[in-house]
Amino acid sequence: MARLLVIGGGRMGEALVAGLVASGWARPEDLTVVEAVAARADELAAAHPGLDVSTTAVDGVDTVVAVKPGDAVDALDGVAPRRVLSIAAGVTTAALEAGLPEGTPVVRAMPNTPALVGAGAAAVAGGTHATDDDLTWAEEVLGAVGTVVRVPEAQLDAVTGLSGSGPAYVFLVAEALIDAGVLVGLPRPASRELAVQTLLGAARLLAETGEGPEALRAQVTSPGGTTAAGLRALESGGVRAAVIDAVVAATERSRELGA
Template identity: 60%
Template sequence: MSPKLLVVGGGRMGSALVGGLLHMGWATPDELAVCEPDARARSRLSERHPGLTVTSQPTMAESAVLAVKPDVAEAALRAAASVGIHRVLSIVAGMSTARLEAAMAPGDVVIRAMPNSPAVIGAGMAAMSGGSTATAADLDWAEGVLSAVGTVVRLPERHLDAVTGLSGSGPAYVYLVAEALVDAGIAAGLSHDVSRQLVVGTLLGSSRMLAETGAEPAELRAEVTSPGGTTSAGLRSLEFKAVRSAFIEAVAAATERSRQLGR
């Protein structure tokens, strides 16, 4: 009996999906297979998930997840199609469904998605859209796969490059902010450990406030900013340095790079 799902690519995101699907009970190890060319990565997956089929070449399955780099995506997709796989969820950055469909047989199904790295702890954020032949049932299936490692939204495909620039690359922006704040705490006289603890706690608490109150970021910022106070002084410095514009430009640059990868 064929596995329910073949994951093509056992890197960070592919491994996260496998772990999430097993943890959520979406599948048992014998219902999943992973195709990964790197022997060390195959060994790690086999040790972590006993009973999981891990191979260097694609094997037949009901459906597949394509979790590889853009430069090898089309070859990997053709290899998967050659063993009879006709439905693919692609998490390859920048690759349009039209380009992916061109590497498959007519009528085969492609769903494109962009998750992000917190998926490795089950806290990912993903957006997805279906190709020209994807049905509502296909989209439900893809959402079920992605939901194993986080939250999923459905969007028209024209928005997925922007999603890549915002939430796909977003964790790196947040880590840069955290890194800068830790450095700032150290410069102000705190130890590294104390500064890091304060920064992580602040980011976690602030994120929970956004999630649980439903308030707009500007509202919450205003609530903690007293006229002439310390927070006002800090924010004035950030605005003087055009930090807001820098984030907008960063998302725009990453969005454009996603478009370039898909050409």
């Protein structure tokens, strides 16, 4: 019997499979992916030798639901998993529990797209029957493709607004930096390379030095210097407020969709 069943062989489902294998958590033959689209099933089997790709789910197995939110409940119809980890955005643990055998542990998660390159940020929340062991299991699975934190389920909409939608905010900043570099005279390829590395390097400083963003910003901001002039322009343009508004708007929209 498979160690883990993944229902849904899309980008996130495949990212989990690849991450679990790369981390040594499982071998391809320990995993089964349920994928209804024949062409996609063939792609998965070719890309991951040894992986069991099926069209039907089996009972009694730890199961990840990695389908579109509108398909999540139906994907578990008639299935009796050992426990469930759902990465279907906006689908509550209560909605999933209602269609499962009584007492089935359900953990809901909100990952983000950088999981595709092993650099995801995810939050997990347990349902009515989920124990600490179930949450630890979910953290191990998602930890193969990034960082995981625990939150109450009521906070998952805020997670969606921050880290779920957050990559799009960063991509918008990257676009702006690249265009700005071109505006001030850089060739576009050079501007792109410099902008991407600047974002990557700044993120690594935050992650690896342990210093807060305020301290790191102060270190690069000399009195009366170029960075101070640039920061003044950003504050005048309301960038800080716009980012806060974006997170709030995305959080509120997540709540609306969940309702």
